[in-house]
Amino acid sequence: MQKAAIEKNNETIAAQLTPVGRETVQDRVYSELRRALIGGLFEPNQVLTIRGLADALVTSTMPVREALGRLITEKALEALPNRSVRVPPITLERIDDLLRARSLIEGEAIALAATRMSPRQIASIEAMLGEWDEMRALKHKKDIDREATLNQSFHFEIYRCCGSAVLIPMIESLWLQSGPCIRVAIYAFSDAGEVDTAHYHRRIVAALAKQDAQAAREALVADISRPFAFLRDKLRSAATKDPT
Amino acid sequence: MQKAAIEKNNETIAAQLTPVGRETVQDRVYSELRRALIGGLFEPNQVLTIRGLADALVTSTMPVREALGRLITEKALEALPNRSVRVPPITLERIDDLLRARSLIEGEAIALAATRMSPRQIASIEAMLGEWDEMRALKHKKDIDREATLNQSFHFEIYRCCGSAVLIPMIESLWLQSGPCIRVAIYAFSDAGEVDTAHYHRRIVAALAKQDAQAAREALVADISRPFAFLRDKLRSAATKDPT
DNA sequence: ATTTTTGATTTGTGATCACACTTGCTTTGA
DNA sequence: TCAAAGCAAGTGTGATCACAAATCAAAAAT
Numbered sequence: 001m002q003k004a005a006i007e008k009n010n011e012t013i014a015a016q017l018t019p020v021g022r023e024t025v026q027d028r029v030y031s032e033l034r035r036a037l038i039g040g041l042f043e044p045n046q047v048l049t050i051r052g053l054a055d056a057l058v059t060s061t062m063p064v065r066e067a068l069g070r071l072i073t074e075k076a077l078e079a080l081p082n083r084s085v086r087v088p089p090i091t092l093e094r095i096d097d098l099l100r101a102r103s104l105i106e107g108e109a110i111a112l113a114a115t116r117m118s119p120r121q122i123a124s125i126e127a128m129l130g131e132w133d134e135m136r137a138l139k140h141k142k143d144i145d146r147e148a149t150l151n152q153s154f155h156f157e158i159y160r161c162c163g164s165a166v167l168i169p170m171i172e173s174l175w176l177q178s179g180p181c182i183r184v185a186i187y188a189f190s191d192a193g194e195v196d197t198a199h200y201h202r203r204i205v206a207a208l209a210k211q212d213a214q215a216a217r218e219a220l221v222a223d224i225s226r227p228f229a230f231l232r233d234k235l236r237s238a239a240t241k242d243p244t
Numbered sequence: 245m246q247k248a249a250i251e252k253n254n255e256t257i258a259a260q261l262t263p264v265g266r267e268t269v270q271d272r273v274y275s276e277l278r279r280a281l282i283g284g285l286f287e288p289n290q291v292l293t294i295r296g297l298a299d300a301l302v303t304s305t306m307p308v309r310e311a312l313g314r315l316i317t318e319k320a321l322e323a324l325p326n327r328s329v330r331v332p333p334i335t336l337e338r339i340d341d342l343l344r345a346r347s348l349i350e351g352e353a354i355a356l357a358a359t360r361m362s363p364r365q366i367a368s369i370e371a372m373l374g375e376w377d378e379m380r381a382l383k384h385k386k387d388i389d390r391e392a393t394l395n396q397s398f399h400f401e402i403y404r405c406c407g408s409a410v411l412i413p414m415i416e417s418l419w420l421q422s423g424p425c426i427r428v429a430i431y432a433f434s435d436a437g438e439v440d441t442a443h444y445h446r447r448i449v450a451a452l453a454k455q456d457a458q459a460a461r462e463a464l465v466a467d468i469s470r471p472f473a474f475l476r477d478k479l480r481s482a483a484t485k486d487p488t
Numbered sequence: 489a490t491t492t493t494t495g496a497t498t499t500g501t502g503a504t505c506a507c508a509c510t511t512g513c514t515t516t517g518a
Numbered sequence: 519t520c521a522a523a524g525c526a527a528g529t530g531t532g533a534t535c536a537c538a539a540a541t542c543a544a545a546a547a548t
Contacts, residue, residue: 022539024501026313049529060503065530066313069270073314075413082510083530094409101410108348165338166345166421169319170414177410266509268531293499304533309500326540327500 026063029053033067037076037087037176038152039145040183047086048077076176090181092235098178099228103221106155106171110204110220111213112162121161122209128154129201136198144186147197154201158208178228185227185234200226270307273297277311281320281331281420282396283389284427291330292321320420334425336479342422343472347465350399350415354448354464355457356406365405366453372398373445380442388430391441398445402452422472429471429478444470 033053036042054064068085071077078088088094132150152175159171200223207215277297280286298308312329315321322332332338361369376394396419403415444467451459 026501051529061530062502062504066310066501069310070313070317073317075410084510085530097408097410101408101414104348104352164341164345166319166341166418170345170417173414174410270531295499305500306532306534310531328540329500 024063025059026066029057029059029063030067030070032057033071034076034176037071038179039148040180040186042087042180044087044090044180044184047080047084049084071176074173074176076173076179087180088177090184090231090235092232095181095228095232095235098174098181099225102171102174102178102224105167105174106159106224107217107221109159109162109164109167109171110208111217112164112167113158114208114211114213114216116163117158117161117208117211122205125154125157125208126205128157129198129205132201133198148183148186151197158204181231182227185231197223268307269303270310273301273303273307274311274314276301277315278320278420281315282423283392284424284430286331286424288331288334288424288428291324291328293328315420318417318420320417320423331424332421334428334475334479336476339425339472339476339479342418342425343469346415346418346422346468349411349418350403350468351461351465353403353406353408353411353415354452355461356408356411357402358452358455358457358460360407361402361405361452361455366449369398369401369452370449372401373442373449376445377442392427392430395441402448425475426471429475441467 042048048068050061050065050068053068054061057064068077072079072085075088077085079085128150132154135146135150156168156171159168162168200219203219204216204223207219286292292312294305294309294312297312298305301308312321316323316329319332321329323329372394376398379390379394400412400415403412406412444463447463448460448467451463
């Protein structure tokens, strides 16, 4: 019996092939809706229908309704008493609530990451920042979607180093919930002449490089607070102007 | 037109009738599974099948699969690569991870609650503690399920006062995730001669009554740490005894 | 005796249908 | 003219079916 030989042959084959994966339709729908929500493609208060989404995504209703159910449980969407589902409205209380939760949890995650990141991982983050600068220098016209995607990778690359399988899904849920809000703010930022985002990110990286957990936490909170603060001011002025 | 009279008649009817509610089957399945998970009715590593649960709950597979999907997204259950779902296994890392997250988030929630609870709300909590003592004095035989339910009400009654619509669902998710672990510990507690739970709860209430946020946080952390610490020790000794 | 193969059963996934509820508009009645 | 009733289109929910993948047990081959 040439068992060992067969085993070896299988191994060499396995080394060259890349796993094909078996993502279900439901998973794709879910990812797509997540992407859309974090990207702010849906507006707050917009109601989503199962059949409408199913048509848009070219599937049946089944994967869509399950994906919607999942998004509702993580509060990324809201189930109205009518049984229809909408993306949650923005209120002042909710903004402050989200910012507080994000500061708390993402702050803890980055503080943990600061003590655990290897020099290799820090270098990787720094490299990411470098590429980002280049891209920004090349394009005069801002590409907000690309910008947002890079920002997301930057943050989660750091959070991944905190070593907590519990905190990271919670952070993802928080991003999902604040996605629609943030996007509104970002667009307004871009109009109002955006302050330099890169500065805040460099502060974060510097703190991480020094393994200074407290400084990293503070830099992060400063970073994520900006769009929230902007949005809060905008809402407040809108409220005083139009007190409906 | 006797519009006013009709209106009045409708109001008197409305006052006597209680809303019937329109809970879906899926919601009931979801609640039932939540209850079972927090109550520790399912063992870690146990795999759940859609058809099996549907039979047990006397429904079709449809509501069950959607409820399972929701529980998977909140990490209360785990989706294996085989596409089957099981209740997550207990590991040392996960225990410490859950305890850290719970201390962080529930600690923040109770600190917020400490500054916001009205005397009326505090009195309500104290009354709850009193009833609890009575019940415990009456029954010599311990009713673990009742005990766990009361404990849950006690904690969430406090958290509800933190005024954060974002933190509370996260805490629920954390309880859902630690439910199976905790229950294992509670059973062991009961055998090993449980230390007085009531003492810890009184410490919490005392801190809340003084509006001392920091003391409340510390008392809470002490309270939730106990079963985790117990479980951690148990697992560690089991690991050294049986190093498989 | 151990491993491999084969076949039957179980299981998750997606599609489709039936039904009840909601919603918006038209028609009817005062 | 205007409010109320009625109708039609749309929507979520649950059940059922078809299908592919996984699982397990018995049988066959080494």
